[in-house]
Amino acid sequence: MAELTKELSQVKGDKPAVPGKDVKVHPTPEPQGKRPLDVPTGTPTVIVDDLHIVYRVYGAAAESEKGNAVNALTRLLKRQARPQMKEVHAVKGVTFVAYHGDAIGIVGRNGSGKSTLLRAIAGLLPPHKGAVYTDGQPSLLGVNAALMRELTGERNIVLGCYAMGMTPAEVREKYQEIVDFSGIDEFVQLPMSTYSSGMGARLRFAISSAKTHDVLLIDEALATGDREFRKKSEARIRQIRESAGTVFLVAHDLRVIEQTCNRVIWLHKGKIKMDGDPKEVIAAYNKG
Amino acid sequence: MSQPESAVADAQAGGRSGQEPLAKLAKRYGLRRAIARPRFPVYLRQLWERRHFILTYATSRNVSKYSRSALGQLWQVLTPLLNAAIYYVMFGLILGGKDDIENYPAFLLTGMFVFTFTQRTVSAGARSISGNLSMIRALHFPRASLPLAYTIQELQQLAFSMGVLLVIVMITGETPTWFWLMIPVVLVLQTLFNIGAGLVVARLGAQMRDLNQLLPFITRTWLYASGVFFSIQDKVVGSADLPQWVANAMYLNPAASYIEWMREILISTHNPELGHHPPTMVLVSCVFWAVFALGFGFWYFWRSEERYGRG
Numbered sequence: 376m377a378e379l380t381k382e383l384s385q386v387k388g389d390k391p392a393v394p395g396k397d398v399k400v401h402p403t404p405e406p407q408g409k410r411p412l413d414v415p416t417g418t419p420t421v422i423v424d425d426l427h428i429v430y431r432v433y434g435a436a437a438e439s440e441k442g443n444a445v446n447a448l449t450r451l452l453k454r455q456a457r458p459q460m461k462e463v464h465a466v467k468g469v470t471f472v473a474y475h476g477d478a479i480g481i482v483g484r485n486g487s488g489k490s491t492l493l494r495a496i497a498g499l500l501p502p503h504k505g506a507v508y509t510d511g512q513p514s515l516l517g518v519n520a521a522l523m524r525e526l527t528g529e530r531n532i533v534l535g536c537y538a539m540g541m542t543p544a545e546v547r548e549k550y551q552e553i554v555d556f557s558g559i560d561e562f563v564q565l566p567m568s569t570y571s572s573g574m575g576a577r578l579r580f581a582i583s584s585a586k587t588h589d590v591l592l593i594d595e596a597l598a599t600g601d602r603e604f605r606k607k608s609e610a611r612i613r614q615i616r617e618s619a620g621t622v623f624l625v626a627h628d629l630r631v632i633e634q635t636c637n638r639v640i641w642l643h644k645g646k647i648k649m650d651g652d653p654k655e656v657i658a659a660y661n662k663g
Numbered sequence: 664m665s666q667p668e669s670a671v672a673d674a675q676a677g678g679r680s681g682q683e684p685l686a687k688l689a690k691r692y693g694l695r696r697a698i699a700r701p702r703f704p705v706y707l708r709q710l711w712e713r714r715h716f717i718l719t720y721a722t723s724r725n726v727s728k729y730s731r732s733a734l735g736q737l738w739q740v741l742t743p744l745l746n747a748a749i750y751y752v753m754f755g756l757i758l759g760g761k762d763d764i765e766n767y768p769a770f771l772l773t774g775m776f777v778f779t780f781t782q783r784t785v786s787a788g789a790r791s792i793s794g795n796l797s798m799i800r801a802l803h804f805p806r807a808s809l810p811l812a813y814t815i816q817e818l819q820q821l822a823f824s825m826g827v828l829l830v831i832v833m834i835t836g837e838t839p840t841w842f843w844l845m846i847p848v849v850l851v852l853q854t855l856f857n858i859g860a861g862l863v864v865a866r867l868g869a870q871m872r873d874l875n876q877l878l879p880f881i882t883r884t885w886l887y888a889s890g891v892f893f894s895i896q897d898k899v900v901g902s903a904d905l906p907q908w909v910a911n912a913m914y915l916n917p918a919a920s921y922i923e924w925m926r927e928i929l930i931s932t933h934n935p936e937l938g939h940h941p942p943t944m945v946l947v948s949c950v951f952w953a954v955f956a957l958g959f960g961f962w963y964f965w966r967s968e969e970r971y972g973r974g
Contacts, residue, residue, distance in 0.1 A: 419692050424685035430973055448877060470685065498697030499800045500972045507697040508689030512803060520798035521720075525727035534723050537716035538802055566730075 420590055420621045421473040421496055421513065425505035428466040428491050465491040467645035468505070478612075478622040480632035480653060482660050483642035489625045492642065493592045496623065510620065511589035514539070518583050528554075528563035528570070528578055535582040549585045556611075557581035558604065577604050584611050591615055592623045609635065629657050700968045707961070710805045717808050721815035739823040747775045754892040764894055765932040769835045773929055774891035776828045777922045780821050781857055782882045787813040788861030789868035789878055792971050799972050806971045807964050810865040814858045821850070832929050842928050842939040849928070852953040853921045859956025860917075862964040869971050889918040911944065917952035920945050 465488045473479055481489045494500045496507055497515045521538035522531045532553050536546040554563050557578045559570070567575060593612070612635055615622060626632055632639060632653060639656040641649040648663075649656045689695075701709060710717075729735045751761075751771055761767035791809040792799065799806060825846070833839070868874045890898075890913065899910040913919055924941040926933045934942075941949070 419688065419694065422685050422689045422694055424689070448880075472685070472688070494800050494972070496697060498699075498803070501698050501970050506686065506689075508686070508694035509697045510692065510694050513697065514803065515801050518802065520795075520801045523723055523727045525730040526723055530723060530726070534716075534719050537713075537719050538798075538804065540713070540716070540804065543715055 418475040418510075419472050420475050420477075420510040421623075422508040423469055423471050423473075423492075423496065423505075424508070426466055426469045426492075426495060426502055426507060427464070427504040428488070428495050428500055429462050429464050429503040430491070430500065432461045432463055464503075465645055466495065469642075469645075469647055470505075471640065471647065471650060473621050473623070475620050477638055478624065478636045480636035480639040481623060481625045481642060482629065482632060482639060482657070483648075487642040488645040489642055490594055493594055493623060493625060496590075497592050509590060513590035513592055514586070514588045516580075516583045516588075516591055516593040519579050522567065522579065522582075524568040525566055527566055528559060531567055531578070532563070532582055535579075536585065539583070539586045541586065553578075553581045553585050556584075556607070573601060573604075580604075580608055584608070584615065587618060588615070590621045590623075592625075594625045629660070633657055698969045700965070703962065703965055706805060706807075706965050706968065710807055710811070713804055713808050716804060717812045717815065720808070720812040721819065724812070724816050725819055736823075739820045740827050743776055743779050743824045744827065746779070747772050750775060750892050763897060766835050766837070766930055769832045769837060769930050770894075770926065770933065771892050772828055772831055773926050774889070774922045776821075776824045777853070777925050778886060778889055778891050778918050779824070780817060780853065781860070781918050781921070782886070783820075784814050784817045784857040784861050785864050786878055786882065787817060789864040789874055791861070791865045792869035793872060793875070796972070806968055807862060807865075807961065810861040810964070811858060814854070814861045817857070818854055825850070828929075837929060837931060840931075840939065845928050846925070849921060849924050849949065852949050855953035856917050856921070856956045859953075859958070859960030862960035863956075866964050866967050870967070885916070885918060888913055889916060889922060890914075891922065895919065914942075914945060915948045917948070917956070920948040920952065924949055 467488075469488075469492060481492065483489050491500065493515060495502060496509065497513045498507065498509070499515065518535040518538050522535055526534070532550060533546055536549060536553075541549070554560075557574075557580070559574050559578055562570060562574060567578070570578070609631070612622065612624075622635075624632060624635060636653050638651065639649075639653045639660075640647055641656050641660050649659055700706070725736075729738055732738060734741065751768065755761040755767050755771060764770050788810045791813045792806065795809055799809075829843075864874070864878075895910050895913045899905050899913065900907055914923060923945045927937060927939055927941045927945075931939070
């Protein structure tokens, strides 16, 4: 413990002397030494150690393969992989340490591995190589997958809360708060399939943010809703960030990241290209 | 970004990893691996804590499943009835099954409804992981919740079809006896077996996508092997002249055992010499399959817990 404290203080101590040093460039996969200036504490909450994620994608089946039990049986017996199956190496050796109080933005092009990285931190995707260590259970903000469009908002709130692991007492307690925050009023009695896309997004955000999390991972949640709701949700994120430990935010809207985060990681083709102060990383990202 | 800074960063990186691996740093701060399989008893406890989710999820799926069809929940009853009607015409009238077996409608419907429960649970279980990848990749919960919820969903449907079955059986001339109190016992045992079987096929279905293509073929074979529309004893030993052990082996398959016991309870002309009691062999088979499938199913499913998100 003492060792690390010393180490951290050294790192912090020499940082102001070299402005802009908290930004580093690919291929260095080592963010440990570079801390943004306004970080509250130095307790690590998430450690990502040389993480590789490989997942499988299934292409469309060829005409000869479709739904033929005999073909399937032959393949199973021969233990052959499907010819259309591809392995995607989405994250290739990412290493960084996140600290208590951090709000880390992750930027990068489509397919650069942002969402995959979040899912791995949340412990939802098994690493191919390397490891993720976390303090408590990181949660992905988003219950979309558990909700059912045919059901009423009311039922979906209950279902979503249970899906996030709440107890019945907690659900009763949070229910009204969720309805109020989402601002969907009497629409709560109607099936979600009748909602406008904005209303649906608001309800989903309201449900997912009803639970307090130690480590929160947000994937493009702020991109939807009208201006008023956007402000509300940004305030909620700030509040979560203050009460909870660490927040990760993936968004294409760089303004949101600049306003909310104190550190930005730029992912490029599954590797960290840059990691550091939001202004500098975003400036470099816009240039590149 | 200028070259020297990058060099500094490189040097720091090298120095850092030389000093202390991140794994050690994590250990010192008490951080745990984000993805780790809990010990088996812990896993079962976590699953119990998620019972509200499992129940709500099962009910929600049942509600939303029929929300677009005009007849709605009525399909829960209509589907097995239509199936039974087809099989009655096919095997009872055309192939003459009803001449050999007394009270053939009750015989057929009992077999059909009991078998359908297991068959639907297994088919649903095979899709429970592979069809919910987006949810598995977004939320934390013991993954066994999904196959469990699917089993409960089928159990809720079974409540409807059992009601229909009892009514039809009474219409065909059977009178309720005290033995009908054993119906829940059989269904509980069958449900335990179904949970276990669902868990096993859930893992298989998650790892081998082709299982979904293969499954209709397997369940069809299973249907024929379980004596749903013929008497195993009569056909196998009587007509086909096969040795008795073949028939016994077929009776020992779980679906046939549950069907057989249910028929003993409901149909007075079914093996009347036994007087509503199942043959010992069938009884043992029913209990064995329930206990074995449940224990093995949970264990087998749990062994792969942390890998279901990979797809």
